[in-house]
Amino acid sequence: xxxxxxxxxxxxxxxxxxxxxxxxxxxxxxxxxxxxxxxxxxxxxxxxxxxxxxxxxxxxxxxxxxxxxxxxxxxxxxxxxxxxxxxxxxxxxxxxxxxxxxxxxxxxxxxxxxxxxxxxxxxxxxxxxxxxxxxxxxxxxxxxxxxxxxxxxxxxxxxxxxxxxxxxxxxxxxxxxxxxxxxxxxxxxxxxxxxxxxxxxxxxxxxxxxxxxxxxxxxxxxxxxxxxxxxxxxxxxxxxxxxxxxxxxxxxxxxxxxxxxxxxxxxxxxxxxxxxxxxxxxxxxxxxxxxxxxxxxxxxxxxxxxxxxxxxxxxxxxxxxxxxxxxxx
Numbered sequence: 001x002x003x004x005x006x007x008x009x010x011x012x013x014x015x016x017x018x019x020x021x022x023x024x025x026x027x028x029x030x031x032x033x034x035x036x037x038x039x040x041x042x043x044x045x046x047x048x049x050x051x052x053x054x055x056x057x058x059x060x061x062x063x064x065x066x067x068x069x070x071x072x073x074x075x076x077x078x079x080x081x082x083x084x085x086x087x088x089x090x091x092x093x094x095x096x097x098x099x100x101x102x103x104x105x106x107x108x109x110x111x112x113x114x115x116x117x118x119x120x121x122x123x124x125x126x127x128x129x130x131x132x133x134x135x136x137x138x139x140x141x142x143x144x145x146x147x148x149x150x151x152x153x154x155x156x157x158x159x160x161x162x163x164x165x166x167x168x169x170x171x172x173x174x175x176x177x178x179x180x181x182x183x184x185x186x187x188x189x190x191x192x193x194x195x196x197x198x199x200x201x202x203x204x205x206x207x208x209x210x211x212x213x214x215x216x217x218x219x220x221x222x223x224x225x226x227x228x229x230x231x232x233x234x235x236x237x238x239x240x241x242x243x244x245x246x247x248x249x250x251x252x253x254x255x256x257x258x259x260x261x262x263x264x265x266x267x268x269x270x271x272x273x274x275x276x277x278x279x280x281x282x283x284x285x286x287x288x289x290x291x292x293x294x295x296x297x298x299x300x301x302x303x304x305x306x307x308x309x310x311x312x313x314x315x316x317x318x319x320x321x322x323x324x325x326x327x328x329x
Contacts, residue, residue, distance in 0.1 A: 001292065002071060002276035003301065003308040066112040071276030072172035072250040074112045093117045093280045094152060094326065106141020107156045108263075110170045113251050114153050116280030119144065122151055131157035132192060147327050154327075155253050155265075155295060162255075162263040171248035171255065171263075177304045177311055178220035178271040179243040181208040184228050186237045190318035196239060196267075203240040210244050217243050227270060227313060234286045236298055236314030241269035252278040252294050268297045273309040284324055296325045 068074050093116035101123045105111025126139040136157060137144040144151045183204040185197065211217050231238050241247060246257040247269065254272065255263040282293045292299040292310065302311040321328040 001281050001310075002069065003310060068110070068251075069276055071274055073276050073278040074114075074251055075279065092282065099153070101139070101142075104142055104153050107143070107251075107253060108141060108162050113142075113155075115155055115252060115278060117153050119151050119153065131159055145327055152327070155251075158265055158267050160265040171250050172274075174247040174249050174254065175273045175304075175309075176241060176243075176247075176269075176271045177273055177302065177309070178224040178227065179207050179217075180204050180224050180228070180238070180240040180270065181211055181219050181221060181243075182224075184232075186232050188235055188237045188317055188320065190237075190321075193237070193317070196237060200238070200240045203242055207240075207243045219243060224271065227311075230300075231270070231298075231314035234298070234314075235316070235320045237317055238270035238314040239267040241271060247272065249274055252280070267315060268294075268312045270312055270314055272312040273302075273304060274299075274312075275309060277310055293324060296321050296328070 066074050093114070096117065098120050099114055099117050101119045101121065103112075104114040104117070107113060122137055122144060123139045126137045126144070129136050129138050134157065135146070136154070137146065137151065143154050143156050145154045146152075180200070181204055183197075183201040186193070207217075207219060211219050228238065242256075247266075248255040248257060248263065249272070254266050254268045256266045257263055277292055277299065278294060280294065281299075284291055284293050284298075286298070289300075291313065293316075296316045298313045298316065299310045300313050302309055304311075316325055
């Protein structure tokens, strides 16, 4: 998904090209589509199977090769669609054909990541790691999550650092529509709320201080307050961004660049603007308005400096994530 004009912010309105994934009050999975037509979803075999051969019917991309768009998201040539009630719906990557584990590239490489796709089985030399109470399976810079008897390629968890040089040309610098300089509380209840709240408090104090010291920092506090009110009403929680730090983006992953030269994977920060969404986004409806979901992050369309963007509104946690986020169910 990309912006071609369009917003639901106050003021002017333009158009955004969006292909719906189906569903009304929530995002839902679609029937798997194969080259021979509609079929039911296939159970993943036992992971002890390591013959090196993909299952019959496994996905094999045809030409042209995948490419990275200007927004930093990879596009694939297997975009599948289904006809339902005379409407055409996009088939999500998790409902497309299986990939072999050697197809995707590590998250820090300039290779297609295939986030959201399924794999036949894990590579034989994977290792299991745990972040924030969630188990991941890691091999060669590729993270997988296990859900519903299937392994899915996923984005690296928050906190992962790239301890190697990376070409900045592979990443998109992030623009922000606002920065929080006031610490606010949220109504959502979940295990890690206290950690996020403390981080937000520190960042808000930092932003308030630098705004006092340097008038050139435009925090857009009124816009920040408006976004907070919407996010809190919807049950979301926002993660704040430092107004004086460098943030980068690629394929749904946000990075904070540190003074030591490392890139750290972070929770997508509120107010961050992107021009397109990765292939595995979903369309959801909250409080009667369409939003876009990537993992547990909610985006909205907006206008900033007379240009259309997709803006990070906040994250789903707890019961809300259990309802809408595929891997939480």
